[in-house]
Amino acid sequence: MTADASDGFLVVKLGGGADIDATPLLAELAALEQPWVLVHGGNEELSELQRRLGQEPRFVTSPSGHQSRVTDAATIAAIQMSYRGRINNDLVLRLQRLGCNAIGLSGIDGGLWRATRKEAIRIVEEGRKVLLRDDHTGTIHTVNADLLRLLTAAGYRCVVTLPALADSGEALNVDGDRAAAAVAAALGAEELVILSNVPGLLRDVDDPASLIATIPRDRLADFEPLAKGRFRKKLLGVREALDGGVRRVVLADARAEHPLEAARSGRGTVIQ
Amino acid sequence: MTADASDGFLVVKLGGGADIDATPLLAELAALEQPWVLVHGGNEELSELQRRLGQEPRFVTSPSGHQSRVTDAATIAAIQMSYRGRINNDLVLRLQRLGCNAIGLSGIDGGLWRATRKEAIRIVEEGRKVLLRDDHTGTIHTVNADLLRLLTAAGYRCVVTLPALADSGEALNVDGDRAAAAVAAALGAEELVILSNVPGLLRDVDDPASLIATIPRDRLADFEPLAKGRFRKKLLGVREALDGGVRRVVLADARAEHPLEAARSGRGTVIQ
Numbered sequence: 001m002t003a004d005a006s007d008g009f010l011v012v013k014l015g016g017g018a019d020i021d022a023t024p025l026l027a028e029l030a031a032l033e034q035p036w037v038l039v040h041g042g043n044e045e046l047s048e049l050q051r052r053l054g055q056e057p058r059f060v061t062s063p064s065g066h067q068s069r070v071t072d073a074a075t076i077a078a079i080q081m082s083y084r085g086r087i088n089n090d091l092v093l094r095l096q097r098l099g100c101n102a103i104g105l106s107g108i109d110g111g112l113w114r115a116t117r118k119e120a121i122r123i124v125e126e127g128r129k130v131l132l133r134d135d136h137t138g139t140i141h142t143v144n145a146d147l148l149r150l151l152t153a154a155g156y157r158c159v160v161t162l163p164a165l166a167d168s169g170e171a172l173n174v175d176g177d178r179a180a181a182a183v184a185a186a187l188g189a190e191e192l193v194i195l196s197n198v199p200g201l202l203r204d205v206d207d208p209a210s211l212i213a214t215i216p217r218d219r220l221a222d223f224e225p226l227a228k229g230r231f232r233k234k235l236l237g238v239r240e241a242l243d244g245g246v247r248r249v250v251l252a253d254a255r256a257e258h259p260l261e262a263a264r265s266g267r268g269t270v271i272q
Numbered sequence: 273m274t275a276d277a278s279d280g281f282l283v284v285k286l287g288g289g290a291d292i293d294a295t296p297l298l299a300e301l302a303a304l305e306q307p308w309v310l311v312h313g314g315n316e317e318l319s320e321l322q323r324r325l326g327q328e329p330r331f332v333t334s335p336s337g338h339q340s341r342v343t344d345a346a347t348i349a350a351i352q353m354s355y356r357g358r359i360n361n362d363l364v365l366r367l368q369r370l371g372c373n374a375i376g377l378s379g380i381d382g383g384l385w386r387a388t389r390k391e392a393i394r395i396v397e398e399g400r401k402v403l404l405r406d407d408h409t410g411t412i413h414t415v416n417a418d419l420l421r422l423l424t425a426a427g428y429r430c431v432v433t434l435p436a437l438a439d440s441g442e443a444l445n446v447d448g449d450r451a452a453a454a455v456a457a458a459l460g461a462e463e464l465v466i467l468s469n470v471p472g473l474l475r476d477v478d479d480p481a482s483l484i485a486t487i488p489r490d491r492l493a494d495f496e497p498l499a500k501g502r503f504r505k506k507l508l509g510v511r512e513a514l515d516g517g518v519r520r521v522v523l524a525d526a527r528a529e530h531p532l533e534a535a536r537s538g539r540g541t542v543i544q
Contacts, residue, residue, distance in 0.1 A: 049353075053324055077358055081321075085357015086349060089435070089443070093380050097441040103381040103419075108365050110375040110428055147375075150426055156382055156419075163361070169369040171361070 008190035013180035015196035016041030030098035107164035143186035177237035185244020195254035200269030280462035285452035287468035288313030302370035379436035415458035449509035457516020467526035472541030
């Protein structure tokens with residue numbers, strides 16, 4: 001925790017899958033000298049909270065086959081409660097217990113994630129292409145890296161999550177992997193590690209042994225057709241991070257015994 | 273927003289009563305040159321969320337007649353969701369919309385509110401005094417004023433809420449008025465304004481015209497018997513703020529058209 005913020009940052013994205021336990025990652029982060037920023041998801045807890053509140057989570061499919069969550073005003077409130085309230089505060093608490101002076105931020109705090117709201121989303125409904133309007137989703141265009149540097153240089157470690165801040169003033173749902181990529185690019189991070197409940201990019205999604213170990217950055221496009229479902233957004237995040245100047249991105253398994261060490265030593269899919 | 277953090281701080285506590293609309297206060301704060309910290313409650317929204325989650329809020333009465341919320345682990349989770357998640361994030365969002373670069377913090381973030389957990393609470397149940405154990409409540413002993421100064425000096429304005437961080441590592445419920453007093457004392461604030469859904473300290477709780485306009489600080493003890501219910505904690509907060517070096521405390525009505533201006537011009541109960 002003594003490194004100063006002029007050192008290269010490590011940015012870690014932790015997915016919000018049901019079978020992910022943050023404990024081993026938090027222990028690794030708390031012991032790390034290098035400055036880091038943790039970006040976290042919370043999809044599973046959000047859906048669970050929505051069900052407890054009597055709001056059945058709704059998902060739609062894009063013409064390209066990507067599934068995404070319908071985000072109405074009630075969903076934004078549930079995102080504030082689950083991601084910003086419960087999950088973020090709990091991760092910060094657990095890091096504090098480990099002796100790490102963590103601080104939680106949403107994309108709204110200090111204008112950390114400024115985003116453009118999507119006017120409409122193209123979806124496929126009963127086989128027909130339609131436009132979904134009034135969705136509270138968007139894309140980050142600017143990260144307040146100064147705020148992350150200020151806090152990190154003062155010895156704090158930032159734990160960051162949804163929602164983002166629209167230019168038009170609303171709270172927005174944004175993709176977590178792309179948000180982590182935007183943070184990594186804005187900080188000029190050395191490395192972005194994206195941890196989820198899959199071991200990396202697989203040639204055959206049902207066969208963990210088909211893991212693709214390395215992708216040269218100039219061949220990323222060749223591998224994009226292999227990405228299914230939510231992995232498409234991950235590869236989009238990878239591309240955005242690399243285009244933003246991040247040297248190395250690793251897609252790896254959050255469920256490993258030492259997920260960060262495993263990812264950084266190359267267990268997963270390394271793109272550089 | 274151009275004042276630097278060497279100016280005297282104003283600390284404002286906004287209560288969480290059902291009939292309080294934060295809009296006029298937020299407009300006043302966003303326009304203020306003097307550096308400020310806003311501490312907010314959320315009792316009513318917390319109770320509402322608990323009911324939606326099927327957790328009936330429970331309150332107990334102390335031998336001295338003070339009502340307090342029973343805070344089990346599920347209540348802490350609901351506090352994280354409502355105070356830290358929904359209410360805090362929404363206040364920050366609304367300030368951002370007003371052009372104020374607000375940032376939300378809980379007492380856990382950066383160890384802002386370090387607290388001692390109460391081992392047991394004396395309560396009265398069916399006329400008998402009993403001890404309530406395993407309650408997640410406590411008392412703040414240290415405020416990380418450096419974090420508030422760091423952010424304020426960089427142009428941010430801090431919006432602060434529950435939970436606090438126990439020395440033993442848990443998230444704790446603490447009294448909001450006393451928390452605001454602790455913040456004001458730690459910052460050496462010039463003034464603490466405590467806004468709630470009452471006009472100030474009343475001689476007769478049912479008669480707003482019986483408002484006590486001023487209390488000299490050395491006569492505070494004479495007025496303490498007038499305080500009923502939650503107002504006892506407010507007066508305890510007043511005492512702690514004054515003992516901590518705050519020059520002036522005002523108890524005033526959050527429901528005024530310009531609540532901050534009204535309070536600072538003396539409409540309410542002024543203790544100095």
